[in-house]
Amino acid sequence: MIKKSGSQTELKKSVLEQSLCTGCGACVGLCPYQVIYADRTVQLFNCDLPDGKCYAFCPRTPADYDHIIKSLFNINDLTPEIGAVKGYYLSRSSDPRLRVNVQHGGTVTALLELAMGEGMIDSAIVSSRNNEFEQHGLLVTDQNRLRGYSKSWFTVSPTVAAFNRIPDDRKKRTGVVATPCQAMALAKMKTAEIPGYNGSDLPGLVIGLFCGWTLSMEKFKNLLDRYGVSIADLTGMDIPAGKNILEIFTGSGLISVPMAEVDHCVRTACRYCMDSTAEFADLSVGAARFGTDCEEMRGWNQIIVRSDRGKQLLELAIAKHALEIREAPASALQELKNAAVGKKKKALKNIVEKSHSTKNLLYLKSDDQAVRKYLRADKKRKGKS
Template sequence: MTEKEPIGHSHVSSSVIDTGLCTGCGACVGLCPYLRTHRGSTVMLFDCDRDDGRCRRYCPRMETDWDDLQQALFDASEITPELGAFKGLYMTRATDPEIRSRAQHGGTVTALTCLALDEGLIDGWVVAMEDTPMQPRSTTAFSKADVLAAAGSKFANAPAVAEFNRVSAEGQGPLGVVATPCQAMALAKMRSHPADEDAARVARLKLTIGLFCGWTLDWRKLRELVLEAVKGENILSMDIPPSSHACMQVETDSGVIDIPIDQVNGCVRGCCDYCTDMTAEFADISIGSARSPEGWDVDRHWNQTIVRNKTGEQLMNLAKEKGILEFKDVPPENLAKLKSAAMGKKRNGQANLRRLLGEDNALAS
């Protein structure tokens, strides 16, 4: 009699957590008493002998049939190899001056989340906010004030799916999540193949807004790096401009401090080396910073926005109808550049996975 290969919790532990692939998305947290989020990572408190479990079912780093998942959630005729489901690319920014003043770039994410709350489409949004500098946590925003308090990019990860698991088990209303690519995939796996005990709460997920993401940073390393650079100055904002600038910019009361990107790269979490999704392909709408021939001084106040399905299209149309967003023409070369960057991310992630796990490992396919 041969020993049965583990397929449940122990497989997640050995294949994902122990290998450094775990993204800390939180999909397994709140569903299992043995798993917790601690200081940006998912940790296993006790061993589990279940043959199968929701941790394995929803984990974005376990085996995933991308074709099956895409076709379950999107129009198959609109799926592209580089960007996933694609209905259109837009250049957008919020028209509300208050949102623009609080936002990282164009404020499109904040504007759309506020719109969905105002129109009653969503009762609460899972978002990330910082109580401690550079150490974000996930919370649920129920008002515009809550959303504005969470505005701006967070360069470290927060376990958004764990917060969704928590809040979706309470109440009855529709929910939305602002998600990184790995978090959006976990939510997509929940939506497409929910466990029986999760079907009702997962059905509350009505909108996922995805964030373009090249990597996230270890908050401890980031905080050490930034605090050393600012030398006691009050930090007003942080940003990473296009690669030609080769730096992270930290705005303080005394001006802008540039931190060389090589130093920032030393803070990148190891799990991000294995990511193959730059544009949050499993969201309804995906949003990132803008790029155009006008240059960063202009682009930093705009977003690039991908609409992926009818749900996203309806929200964008409502934003246009209500005057919530301002639109401008997308430079003709942007789509090709975005596709090239996204495909480069896929190839790098897949190559790194094969080096880590071996050519024949199912997780590397």
């Protein structure tokens, strides 16, 4: 039986008005009624459709996540902490010229260049920014242009909106670089049960980015003002391992901002997200965390292979010498799992506090396997205290 997907009115009531909107763009580009303005999702007109893709694709509307996971991944690869894991490695681009101007090891850019060069995909959607520092999704059809979009800016980018706007026959040949909420939206597109709709082969590739939060543009600009920095002066941003600071690079030098100050700029919706490793991507990539040498770690990524498609691409990257691969120490994987569990527990705690119930969990289902696991753990902890 095909379930109804909801409506725009319900999307506004249960997501936008609850400050759960991630700004992923999944509801934008489907029709003229919704747009992104100043990193916010805005409904311009009311839509009277009883069922809507905007509601069905939103990563903050309820869904059968167990069904989605089992539809996309091998159940033997599943872990409760970070989702499906076929392999876990440290990686970086084999091209030292690429590594100079990219975020950490340049793994994502190297994989996209390879996928386009070998014909796995014809184009890729990446994040770009305008003169006001506002980010947006950009369709890149020339692999030689990818290196111009290889840095992280920690502000929201409605990347999925750009995917929605391309023709349907091109979507299955397009790769998307996605944060966890965006990867979830794309997974819902692939598995949505809507009359007359089939998204099972969309998109062609999803490379996920590790993400703990994104910044509210308005609050971030206010923070920069306190440091006497214009948004136009930014040349890069990074979160170095073990230092508990946000590094802001400008034309005048480096500014280190304590994370306690940065936390006040985090988007409200991010505090209710349980996924920090893009569990619904084909491969997920983040900054490396191993050993004690911060500068050595800065030059490497950690990569999780999740799907058969992701495994195929990584094996090709090794065969074509596009990536340098290190076996990751077990301690690095355990550290990643511990951090992911911490994110899940904190998000679930915030959800329970917001809904005032362990039964009504906003966009989560109380009988979801992961939810049950961490709710039980929290109850056990409280029972001992």
